Amino acid sequence: MGASTFSEQHQITFYEADVTNTVTPAMLVNMIILASEHQTTALGVGSDVVAKQGLGWVVTQYKMDITRLPKADETITLTTRATCYNRYFAFREFWVHDSDGKECVHVESIWVTMDHETRKIVTIPANIIEPFESEKVKMIPRLARPKKLTDRDQLLSKKYRVRYFDIDGNGHVNNARYFDWLLDALPMSFLTRHDLTGINIRFENEVQYHHMVTSEATLLTDINEPIVTKHHIVTEDGGIATEAEFHWRPITNQQ
Amino acid sequence: MGASTFSEQHQITFYEADVTNTVTPAMLVNMIILASEHQTTALGVGSDVVAKQGLGWVVTQYKMDITRLPKADETITLTTRATCYNRYFAFREFWVHDSDGKECVHVESIWVTMDHETRKIVTIPANIIEPFESEKVKMIPRLARPKKLTDRDQLLSKKYRVRYFDIDGNGHVNNARYFDWLLDALPMSFLTRHDLTGINIRFENEVQYHHMVTSEATLLTDINEPIVTKHHIVTEDGGIATEAEFHWRPITNQQ
Numbered sequence: 001m002g003a004s005t006f007s008e009q010h011q012i013t014f015y016e017a018d019v020t021n022t023v024t025p026a027m028l029v030n031m032i033i034l035a036s037e038h039q040t041t042a043l044g045v046g047s048d049v050v051a052k053q054g055l056g057w058v059v060t061q062y063k064m065d066i067t068r069l070p071k072a073d074e075t076i077t078l079t080t081r082a083t084c085y086n087r088y089f090a091f092r093e094f095w096v097h098d099s100d101g102k103e104c105v106h107v108e109s110i111w112v113t114m115d116h117e118t119r120k121i122v123t124i125p126a127n128i129i130e131p132f133e134s135e136k137v138k139m140i141p142r143l144a145r146p147k148k149l150t151d152r153d154q155l156l157s158k159k160y161r162v163r164y165f166d167i168d169g170n171g172h173v174n175n176a177r178y179f180d181w182l183l184d185a186l187p188m189s190f191l192t193r194h195d196l197t198g199i200n201i202r203f204e205n206e207v208q209y210h211h212m213v214t215s216e217a218t219l220l221t222d223i224n225e226p227i228v229t230k231h232h233i234v235t236e237d238g239g240i241a242t243e244a245e246f247h248w249r250p251i252t253n254q255q
Numbered sequence: 256m257g258a259s260t261f262s263e264q265h266q267i268t269f270y271e272a273d274v275t276n277t278v279t280p281a282m283l284v285n286m287i288i289l290a291s292e293h294q295t296t297a298l299g300v301g302s303d304v305v306a307k308q309g310l311g312w313v314v315t316q317y318k319m320d321i322t323r324l325p326k327a328d329e330t331i332t333l334t335t336r337a338t339c340y341n342r343y344f345a346f347r348e349f350w351v352h353d354s355d356g357k358e359c360v361h362v363e364s365i366w367v368t369m370d371h372e373t374r375k376i377v378t379i380p381a382n383i384i385e386p387f388e389s390e391k392v393k394m395i396p397r398l399a400r401p402k403k404l405t406d407r408d409q410l411l412s413k414k415y416r417v418r419y420f421d422i423d424g425n426g427h428v429n430n431a432r433y434f435d436w437l438l439d440a441l442p443m444s445f446l447t448r449h450d451l452t453g454i455n456i457r458f459e460n461e462v463q464y465h466h467m468v469t470s471e472a473t474l475l476t477d478i479n480e481p482i483v484t485k486h487h488i489v490t491e492d493g494g495i496a497t498e499a500e501f502h503w504r505p506i507t508n509q510q
Contacts, residue, residue, distance in 0.1 A: 015285035015288075017423075017424060019419070019424060024420055030270035037269070164439050165435050168274065
C-alpha cells in the first residue's frame, strides 16, 4: 500500500509566466507547495496544526526533471505524495501533467521539521506524518548535491536586496524567490534561447529582510556535455544561502 | 443601457499575499487585469486581435478605493466594465467583492491604445471598443493626479535593477511590478502597521530590462490629515517612470 496521493488543477495565469509565456520556475514551485498545503490541510495536519506543536515543515532540496514547462492559459494537474520518511527526513514527490495527461515535470524534494524557536531540525513527530500513509524507511532516496562553483569559474553576478514582498506569511523569505535571483543572474539572451530540462537546488541558510544577497552563476562550457549552469547565492557575511544547478536545451526554431 | 459587465471568481493563494497574509496590491492588479483579459477574449477582441491591428491596450492610471484588502485563501469575485470612452481614452472600472458580497475594492482606470511600432497613442479603433457596449462620451471621468514629491520632502529611497522576470509576455515590464518597487521603499515597520485605504498611480514612461530605477517616497506628516505617502520612480536619465500616492489607516489591535 503506497502513500496517499493528492491532485488539483490549476490554470496558469499571465502573471505566473515569463516573457516567453512559459511558467516561471518560481511560480511552479509556489503551485506545487500550494498543492502540498491543500493535502496537509485535507488530512487534518495543516500548517496551523504543526505550528501548534512549535514546528514548521521546511524544504531543504528540490530536484526537478522537466520534459517541458507549461505555458500561460494551460490547465495543469498538480499531483503530490509524501512517498517515504525516516526519523529526520521526509521525501515528497510532485508531478505536473498537462491537459493531455502528459508528464511535464517530476519533482523530488526533501523536507525536515524545524523548531520555530531554536530554528533546529527535530525528529518528525508521528502524529503529523502518519496521516500521509508514507512508507517508513531507514534511508530516504539520496539526491545528488548541485555542482559547486570553483575559483576557476568565470562568474556572472548580480546583487539583490531582500524586499518586503519577498517575505511570506510564515515571516521568512519565500523559497520561490531564490529561483528568480538565481536565474536573473543569467543574461536575457541566454534565458530566451534555452529551455530548462532540469533543476537541482539546495537551501542552506536563510536570508533576512533588507539584507543584500549576491547571485553568482557560471556556464559550463564543455562542448561534449549537456548545457549546465552552476549557481549560488551568497549572504553579506560570505555564507552560502543556496546552491543550484540548472540544465538546459537550446531552443530550435520550429515553423 | 450600460456597458456589459464581466465577473469571475478567484481564490487568493499564499503566494499572492504578503507577510500579513493580505493580498499584495501588485497581485490584485494582476487579478483585475486577468479578468479584463478574459472579458476582451470572450467578446472576440482579445489582445491577439488587437495586436493584429498593430496595437495594444495600455493603462495610464489606476485609482483605487479600498474598504479592505482580502486575505490568502479567500475566494473573491472580480467584476469589470468598460464604462465609457472617447476618441483617445477608455474608462474601465473594476470591483472586488468578498464571499459575503461586500465590496472590498473599487478601481477606476484610464486606458489608451498604443501603436506597437511608433509607441504613440492612437485613436481607439471602433471595432475593438464596440463589443463592450461602452457609452461614447465627450469627456471621460477625470482622475486627480497623484501629489508630487517636492524638494522639501525628506526621502526614503531604494534602487532596483529591472529583472528578467519583471518582463511579461508583451515584452514590457508588467505594470504590477511598479507597486512592489513603490511600496518596498517604505520600511517594514510601517507596512505591517498600516492598512491601505487608497491608491492613485499614474504610469508616465516605460522602464527597460537591466536598467536601474530609483523608488523614492515620503510620508506626509500633517497631524490633522489622513496618513498619505507620496512616491515616484525615477529612471537612470532622471525621467519620471511612475507617480503614486497611497493612503493609509493605522492598524488597531483587535482581540
